[in-house]
Amino acid sequence: MTTVSLGAGPANARDPLSLIFAALADPTRRAMLTRLRQGPATVSEIGEPFAMTGPAVSKHLRVLERAGLVTRGRVAQARPATLRAQPMQQVAEWAEEFREFWDQRYDRLDDYLHTMSDDPEDQS
C-alpha cells in the first residue's frame, strides 16, 4: 500500500474511527454537534445560527450520520437530528492513549528549543 489518503477518499471505504475523525475535521460540523447537546433539532433549526441552506445542513448531517454521531428521526417532513455521543468516547479513549506523552510536553518543548538553538540563523 503506497497510496496516501489525505481524507478525500470514498467514505464507505473507511474504517469507523477514520469516518469519525473525518466528520469532526470541520468546524461547522463540530458546532452542529455542540448545538445538538441541547436536544434534537430539525434541519432548519440547525441551519439558523450558521445562515446555512437546508441542503448544506443535510449534507453535513449525512457525514455525521455516516460516522454514527447523529441519528435522524423517521418523520418525513422534520426528521429531527439527535446526538449520538458514543463515537466521541472512542475518540477520547484513542487520544487518551497518548496522555503520558502530552504530560511530558515541557520536556519535549525543551528538546525542541534545544534543537532550534543549534541553528541560530533560523529565520522562521
Place this chain on the structure above:
Amino acid sequence: MTTVSLGAGPANARDPLSLIFAALADPTRRAMLTRLRQGPATVSEIGEPFAMTGPAVSKHLRVLERAGLVTRGRVAQARPATLRAQPMQQVAEWAEEFREFWDQRYDRLDDYLHTMSDDPEDQS
C-alpha cells in the same frame, strides 16, 4: 457560508482542531503516531511495517507535521520524526465535553429503539 467541506479543502485554510482531526482520519497516520510512542524514527524506520515507499511516508508525515502532531529533526539525511502529543490533549478535551451524553447512551438507545418500533414495516 453555504459550502460544505468534506475534509478535502486546502489544508492551510483550516483551523488547528480541523487540521488535527483530518490528520487523524487515516489509519496509517494513526499507526505511525502509535509507532512514534517508542521514540523518534526516520522515514525508512517508519515505512518498514507498512511496506510503504519513502515519498508516501514523507507525505503522511507532512500532514502530521502541519497538524502539530510530529516534529522533524534538522539533519538533512535522516530528519527523524518525533511525536508531539499536545494536540491529542485538545482532541481528548474536546471529546470529553460530550461525556455526559455518552454516559446516557443506553437511555438514548432506548429512545432510538422506541422510535424504530413506531415503524414496524421498516426493512433495514
